[in-house]
Amino acid sequence: MQNTLTSICILGGGTAGWMAATLLSSSLQGSGIKITLVESPDIATIGVGESTVPSMMEFLRVCQIDLKAFMQATAASFKLGIRFADWTTPGDAFFHPFGAVGQDLQGFDFYQAWLKTTADNSATRWLDHSPSAVMAEHNRFMLRSPQAQHWVLQNYSYALHLDAVLAARYLRDIAIARGVERIEATVDQVIVDERQFIQSLLLTNGHCVGSDFFIDCTGFQALLIKGALGIGYENWSHYLPCDRAVAVQSENTAAPVPYTLATARDAGWTWKIPLQHRTGNGYVFASRYCSDDQAVNTLLGAVQGQLLNEPRIIPFVTGRRQKIWHNNCLALGLASGFLEPLESTAIHLIYKTLIRFISDFPDRDFDVAAEASFNQKINSDYAEIRDFIILHYCTSGRSDTEFWRWCNTMPLPDSLRETLQRFHARGQINHTAEQFFSKDSWFSILEGMHQRPHKCHPLMHAFNTTQLSTSLRESAANIHATVMQMPLHADYLSKHCAATMQNHKLFEGQY
Incomplete structure (x- = not known):
């Protein structure tokens, strides 16, 4: 008798549910495993709009989804990184780019070479060596050719700004076309056996859905x-005090730029996500320092363009589930945890969770070693992103409000404290292939926050500073010249992947 799984039931739709259905229907093709998704017509998705990271492009490739069609259906724009405004002082801004920054030098990080040149009065800026940052600065974009030989054209990366509601709808249609069964119903009762395995879902329409494995996409x-298996939550609010967000959509007042804007405010930060037909806006804030009314007023004061819906308050608790995979249940999306969207990692974590689950895919023996391996890896993913988000707060140096004064002395996880100590000693960041944020990402945030190490690597003194500076200036000029040959982002969208009027009407009708 075969011991393989024969069925998987996904409870909940939205971005997480339909990403799971789409990826699994692609990855498990030919396995004979039946995939069913149950979603309630009575539960609205949070769907405030999403800013993604480059793993979104990998998700589309793995799922064999045509990029142009997806962008047209979701009114998406391209994203080259995040612009951070006012995080150190009012008027100051920096950029966190996707892709590489500079070329490593004889085994040393490029950052070390650049650091050695910073005493030169004609030294280049760190971001002069990031193709993505230069593209964003000049609002340029084009898709990278897989055959590109030029270093600049090989080393920029990009993601998407997309409408989460339209994305879920598009993925739903693909998943159903690939054989996923959709049941529209509400769960009345979850049946759990004596081993604490989920047996079936009793629905309010009287039907019963049994399955070998269940994926929980029921949000918070x-x-x-939590409800059926009693798995608790590891609260990280002592590290990240923001616990609420207010979100609103507005009409575009200009062509969409190829980056997300994150602006520091008195009790948190606001986002601005430009899509083709509208702009997503929000304010992530700490309720102990800011009331809901104050947050709404702050957000509306920053919004440009006519509002398309009423501001909506979204409470949350930062942290993660104590076990994301337990017995025959996997938590996904908001059911597994929440990290504020400062670095746009929500969809990435959904994708990463699914990829790790497929890697440790169970049979009906449900080997505890596979479950433990998965949980260990995904816990590390959450901790890495947590530390990177904390980095933005603990290094800002702002002290003009009570919130920012708290950030100046905020508690740090040991892992982050050790990373900062190593960086400040001589500009090095420990990094493994499993980690999402590259060393260049860390260097970009730290440089943007005006954090510099006490010294560079001692062996860098063997390099001639004048020659290094000349080489870096030539490299920066080459990046700039290459970028300026690219089309404007808005022109590229209009020519290659403009959202259709049909989708525009869908968009207008969903709020």
Whole structure:
């Protein structure tokens, strides 16, 4: 008798549910495993709009989804990184780019070479060596050719700004076309056996859905992983005090730029996500320092363009589920945890969770070693992103409000404290292939926050500073010249992947 899984039930739709259905229907093709998704017509998705990271492009490739069609269906624009405004002082700004920054030098990080040149009065800026940052600065964009030989054209990366509601709808249609069964119903009862394995879902329409494995995509409610199996939550609010967000959509007042804008405010930060047909706006804030009314007023004061819906308050608790995979249940999306969207990692974590689950895919023996391996890896993913988000707060140096004064002395996880100590000693960051944020990402945030190490690597003194400076200036000029030959982002969207009027009407009708 075969011991392989024969069925998987996904509870909940939205971005997480339909990403799971689409990826699994692609990855498990030919396995004979039946995939069913149950979603309630009564539960609205959070769907405030999403800013993604480059793994979104990998998700589309793995799922064999045509990029042009997806962008047209979701009114998407391209994203080259995040612009951070006012995080150190009012009027100051920096950029966190995707892709590489500079070329490593004889085994040393490029950052070390650049650091050695900073005493030169004609030294280049750190971001002069990032193709993505230069493209964003000049609002340029084009898709990278897989055959590109030029270093600049090989080393920029990009993601998407997309409408989460339209994205879920598009993925739903693909998943159903690939054989996923969709049941529109609400769960009345979850049946759990004596081993604490989920057996079936009793629905309010009287039907019963049994399955070998269940994926919980029920959002903050976590109906299966928490409600039925009692798996607790590791609260990280002592590290990240923001616990609420207010979101609103507005009309575009200009062509969409190829980056997300994150602006520091008195009790948190606001986002601005430009899509083709509208702009997503929000304010992530700490309720102990700011009331809901104050947050709404702050956000509306920053919004440009006519509002398309009423501001919506979204409470949250930063942290993660104590076990994201337990027995025959996997938590996904908001059911598994929440990290504020400062670095746009929500969809990335959904994708990464699914990829890790497929890597440790169970059979009906449900080997505890596979479950433990998965949980260990995904816990590390969450901790890495947590530390990177904390980095933005603990290094800002702002002290003009009570919130920012708290950030100046905020508690740090040991892992982050050790990373900062190593960086400040001589500009080095420990990094493994499993980590999402590259060393260049760390260097970009730290440089943007005016954090410099006490010294560079001692062996850098063997390099001639004048020759290094000349080489870096030539490299920066080459990047700039290459970028300026690219089309404007808005022109590229209009020519290659403009959203259709049909989708524009869908967009207008969803709020």
